[in-house]
Amino acid sequence: MKRLLEAVRNSGAGLVLLATYVVFSVAAPSFFGPQNLLEILHVVSPMIVVAAGMAIVVMSGKLDISVGSTAYVASAIFAVIVRDGLLPFPAAVAVSIFVGLMLGLVNAIIVVGLKINSLIATLGTMIAFRGLGLSITDGGLIILPDAVKDLGNLAVGPIYLDTALALAILLVVQFVHRSTSFGRQITAIGNNEDVARRIGIPVDRRTVATLLLSGAFAATGGVIYTLQVGVNTAKIGDGMEFTAVAAVVVGGVSLFGGRGNILTSVILGSMIFQIVRSGLQQVGANPYSYRLVEGVVIFIAMYADALKVGTGSAGTRLFKKS
Amino acid sequence: MMAAPFLRMRDISKAFPGVVALDRAQLAARSGAVMALVGANGAGKSTLMNILGGIVSRDEGEVFVAERPVALRTPIESLQAGMGFVQQELNSLPTMSVAENIFIDAFPRRLAAIDTGVCNKRSRELLRRLGSDLDPRAVVGDLSVGDRQLVEIARALRRDPRLLIFDEPTASLSPRERKRLFDVMRSLKAQGVAIVYISHFIDEIFEIADDVTVLRNGRTVFSGEVASLSKVELVRHMLGSLDYEARLQRRRPAEPGVLLRVASLKRSGIIDDVSFTLKAGEVVGLWGLLGAGRTELMRALVGLDPIDAGAIHWSENGATVRIGPAELGRRAGFVTEDRRGEGLFLAMSVGENIVMPNLRAISRLGLVRIGEQRRSAARMIERLAIKTSSQDQRVATLSGGNQQKAVFARWLAGAPKLLLLDEPTRGLDVNAKTEILRLVNELAGAGTAVLLVSSELEELTRVCDRYLVIVRGRILAELPESATAEQLISALSLTDPREIAA
Numbered sequence: 001m002k003r004l005l006e007a008v009r010n011s012g013a014g015l016v017l018l019a020t021y022v023v024f025s026v027a028a029p030s031f032f033g034p035q036n037l038l039e040i041l042h043v044v045s046p047m048i049v050v051a052a053g054m055a056i057v058v059m060s061g062k063l064d065i066s067v068g069s070t071a072y073v074a075s076a077i078f079a080v081i082v083r084d085g086l087l088p089f090p091a092a093v094a095v096s097i098f099v100g101l102m103l104g105l106v107n108a109i110i111v112v113g114l115k116i117n118s119l120i121a122t123l124g125t126m127i128a129f130r131g132l133g134l135s136i137t138d139g140g141l142i143i144l145p146d147a148v149k150d151l152g153n154l155a156v157g158p159i160y161l162d163t164a165l166a167l168a169i170l171l172v173v174q175f176v177h178r179s180t181s182f183g184r185q186i187t188a189i190g191n192n193e194d195v196a197r198r199i200g201i202p203v204d205r206r207t208v209a210t211l212l213l214s215g216a217f218a219a220t221g222g223v224i225y226t227l228q229v230g231v232n233t234a235k236i237g238d239g240m241e242f243t244a245v246a247a248v249v250v251g252g253v254s255l256f257g258g259r260g261n262i263l264t265s266v267i268l269g270s271m272i273f274q275i276v277r278s279g280l281q282q283v284g285a286n287p288y289s290y291r292l293v294e295g296v297v298i299f300i301a302m303y304a305d306a307l308k309v310g311t312g313s314a315g316t317r318l319f320k321k322s
Numbered sequence: 323m324m325a326a327p328f329l330r331m332r333d334i335s336k337a338f339p340g341v342v343a344l345d346r347a348q349l350a351a352r353s354g355a356v357m358a359l360v361g362a363n364g365a366g367k368s369t370l371m372n373i374l375g376g377i378v379s380r381d382e383g384e385v386f387v388a389e390r391p392v393a394l395r396t397p398i399e400s401l402q403a404g405m406g407f408v409q410q411e412l413n414s415l416p417t418m419s420v421a422e423n424i425f426i427d428a429f430p431r432r433l434a435a436i437d438t439g440v441c442n443k444r445s446r447e448l449l450r451r452l453g454s455d456l457d458p459r460a461v462v463g464d465l466s467v468g469d470r471q472l473v474e475i476a477r478a479l480r481r482d483p484r485l486l487i488f489d490e491p492t493a494s495l496s497p498r499e500r501k502r503l504f505d506v507m508r509s510l511k512a513q514g515v516a517i518v519y520i521s522h523f524i525d526e527i528f529e530i531a532d533d534v535t536v537l538r539n540g541r542t543v544f545s546g547e548v549a550s551l552s553k554v555e556l557v558r559h560m561l562g563s564l565d566y567e568a569r570l571q572r573r574r575p576a577e578p579g580v581l582l583r584v585a586s587l588k589r590s591g592i593i594d595d596v597s598f599t600l601k602a603g604e605v606v607g608l609w610g611l612l613g614a615g616r617t618e619l620m621r622a623l624v625g626l627d628p629i630d631a632g633a634i635h636w637s638e639n640g641a642t643v644r645i646g647p648a649e650l651g652r653r654a655g656f657v658t659e660d661r662r663g664e665g666l667f668l669a670m671s672v673g674e675n676i677v678m679p680n681l682r683a684i685s686r687l688g689l690v691r692i693g694e695q696r697r698s699a700a701r702m703i704e705r706l707a708i709k710t711s712s713q714d715q716r717v718a719t720l721s722g723g724n725q726q727k728a729v730f731a732r733w734l735a736g737a738p739k740l741l742l743l744d745e746p747t748r749g750l751d752v753n754a755k756t757e758i759l760r761l762v763n764e765l766a767g768a769g770t771a772v773l774l775v776s777s778e779l780e781e782l783t784r785v786c787d788r789y790l791v792i793v794r795g796r797i798l799a800e801l802p803e804s805a806t807a808e809q810l811i812s813a814l815s816l817t818d819p820r821e822i823a824a
Contacts, residue, residue: 179435184418188426191415198413199477200397200427258417 012304013251013268016297020272024279031282038158044274045166046071046225047243051266052173053217054244057210059177061190061257062111062118064214068240069129070103071222076133078223079142079232089148097219103129104215108208118211126241134234142232152227162224169217174263186210190257243273243294250301272297326389328353328516329374329485334383336369336540343369345540346383349518351485351533356507356517358527358548361537362560362612362777367520370537371487375407376400387485406483410490414470416463421445423462424477448476451513452506468499475506485516492526493613496591504530522613523794524553524815538562553815561779561811570760570784573767575603580637581739581771582650584623587632592618594795596632600740600771605762607782608775609801610792611814616775617658619792620742624651638739650740655733657726659745665729666717673699673713676731702731706761723754730761741765744775759785779807791816 025032050067057064078096081087087095103125110121154161177183186206189196197203221240226232249255250272251265276297280290327350336344344366351357361367372378374385376397385392392403415423421441430440445458454472462470471491478486488507492500507517507530521527527534528548536544536559544551544559551559578601587596593615600606610616621627623634625647636645636653645653658665666675676699677684684694699713706727710720717728726746733741743762747755763785766772776782782789791799791813798816801809 175435179438181429181431181436184422184426184429184436187418188415188422191417195413195415196426198409258415 016301020275028282041163042160045162046221047270048166050221051244051247052170053214055248055262057214060186060210064122065241066122066125067218068237069126070218071237073133074100074219075222075226075232075236076136100215100219104212108211112204139234144230149230177262330386332384335381348542351516353516354514355532357533358531359520365537366540404484406478406486408488421458487518489520522611554812557811570763578602583635585633588630603769605766605772605785607786607789609789614792615795654740655738656742659748668718671714672710675717676702680735723750741772
């Protein structure tokens with residue numbers, strides 16, 4: 001917690017987060033206060049999970065922009081299973097996450113096996129996976145049964161269950177990144193893949209693992225989101241990949257890999273976007289303006305970070321142990 | 323008298339398609355001694371070391387480690403046999419800590435997590451063995467080049483190698499860092515490690531090495547104690563007896579005026595107070611071993627690398643102006659050995675490559691006149707006799723010599739007053755070399771001043787009017803056209819007078 005506050009103070013993203021929060025608190029009286037903050041933390045939790053997976057991939061110097069479509073496929077399969085009562089609830093969740101893992105494996109085969117640039121490879125699978133999902137649902141709505149719907153908005157005391165789950169996942173990812181061989185080695189790969197290879201790091205195996213994780217996390221995020229809204233629609237996950245990349249990078253992880261603190265980056269980055277979205281909703285802004293504002297926020301956050309940390313080294317200060 | 327060598331490589335041969343890299347090469351290294359491995363470019367040092375590292379497999383020959391034959395089929399087998407490598411190119415992970423850099427491929431673990439305490443403690447021990455008290459938690463990107471290298475040596479030491487190979491480790495070190503590295507090598511030697519030290523610096527070899535092995539054209543031409551030979555003899559072993567071809571017929575401008583005067587050019591640690599002049603129509607050889615600062619000097623002159631101090635004066639039509647390196651870069655043509663990487667747009671056609679720097683001259687209203695482009699390119703292809711099916715052929719598919727001609731053609735179109743040529747004939751066959759040299763000669767005849775770098779002495783002596791001898795970034799001597807190969811070779815073993823004093 002202390003480190004999080006430190007990061008808020010030290011990074012441009014932290015300042016932007018505070019600024020947006022203050023602006024909307026002033027603009028919409030109902031915005032300020034713990035109740036709405038908990039609400040925002042609830043709504044942002046799928047994005048935190050997806051961004052956590054994205055952060056692992058970005059840390060290794062690659063990108064996975066198929067996460068939105070992966071989330072959609074997982075959501076579709078989950079919704080079909082639950083609607084038709086094919087499997088009990090826990091099994092439905094497990095199958096959906098397994099599907100995410102398999103889609104991650106497809107990415108891994110293309111990126112590692114066929115040696116295709118991850119951006120291009122996942123751009124392709126982003127389109128293909130979306131097509132896969134649409135052919136499962138025929139593009140229609142799948143409404144979850146009421147009993148299942150309630151699970152998405154379950155809270156223990158004031159804290160929503162999915163908020164707790166998302167934060168727990170993020171903390172595990174943070175631990176894996178900072179304190180395990182795997183985490184350090186993907187950071188090394190993000191530093192310089194050729195060097196990592198020369199030093200003897202199993203670069204291909206690690207890359208496969210990052211893409212599998214990213215797929216599984218995207219699917220998890222997709223399921224959480226579906227439970228929150230209680231319905232699968234063809235728009236699920238649409239644009240999620242870009243928000244996830246933006247959240248991770250705005251938060252301070254280098255787009256080229258090897259630098260940054262996953263925990264603070266994902267929280268700061270995801271929260272900035274959710275606060276902007278919720279804030280705009282509460283001031284009654286035109287819904288079509290959301291993306292415009294989000295785009296502007298990306299530039300402001302990156303610029304603020306460059307000013308604060310010094311150009312070219314965005315994220316270094318977050319990374320150093322204090 | 324001498325203990326059996328820890329490593330013995332016997333009759334190692336290796337051929338790559340079209341080239342024999344090693345031809346029954348021999349090498350032996352003793353424990354507790356530094357063995358220098360030297361040789362000119364292409365002598366086979368890297369191939370020999372790659373065989374030792376398990377990266378390249380040998381065609382013939384045997385390798386013995388502590389008297390036992392080893393296969394060395396993979397890098398892992400090489401490590402298991404007790405080899406450690408410190409590459410010239412740093413393999414650092416700049417965003418990560420010193421300890422992480424040392425242990426990245428095999429962290430000590432406690433349950434699932436890295437045992438940071440053990441990791442830092444063992445890093446500190448390894449660094450202490452190297453006489454360094456670097457903090458294992460320091461971020462490597464914040465360290466000096468010398469300290470980063472220590473981190474890499476520590477990484478190699480982690481496996482407790484019995485033979486450590488240093489591949490040109492001093493290339494980017496400051497004199498102080500170099501001295502410290504030598505201290506490290508001496509202490510490792512005292513700990514009984516066998517050290518193979520690859521270097522182009524003659525003075526360093528005499529400073530640090532006990533034994534020396536000289537490779538030339540894939541063969542071992544000398545092997546013995548350093549003390550048994552002189553610097554001049556060592557250089558002669560490296561370069562071998564030279565096959566002289568006749569000087570090319572020359573025609574030079576009648577009254578050449580000074581074109582370029584460079585005064586006290588400096589770049590910290592790389593170029594040390596370099597001054598010289600070039601006259602119009604003169605071919606000057608910049609003669610030095612690899613790593614002496616030849617390429618670096620040329621890059622600094624044309625503004626590709628920054629300089630710390632120095633002045634460049636340019637004289638034309640009786641007027642002398644002081645210009646910066648960037649301006650010199652615009653006025654001079656610069657041809658490098660790396661024609662594929664730096665010189666040519668490989669995916670474009672021969673014709674497009676030739677006209678590229680002069681598009682403005684053949685354009686009207688910002689549009690390239692295709693007819694003019696084709697005529698201009700055709701003229702150059704004819705003038706240089708570039709062998710190509712048509713000017714539309716992709717330049718990537720030309721032979722090396724013809725690619726280099728295409729690079730020349732590009733500069734000739736702009737008729738530069740000064741040409742800087744960095745190993746322009748590298749990798750070309752004999753005929754192509756002669757054609758390039760003839761071209762150089764012809765250009766000088768037409769009044770272009772040429773500064774020429776070549777590792778091949780017999781090539782320089784065919785065209786040069788004068789030689790500047792460069793050693794460690796300093797011009798230590800200037801020799802006239804009449805200088806013999808012997809004199810030129812001796813000049814390379816000159817040592818900077820200031821270093822002797824130091």
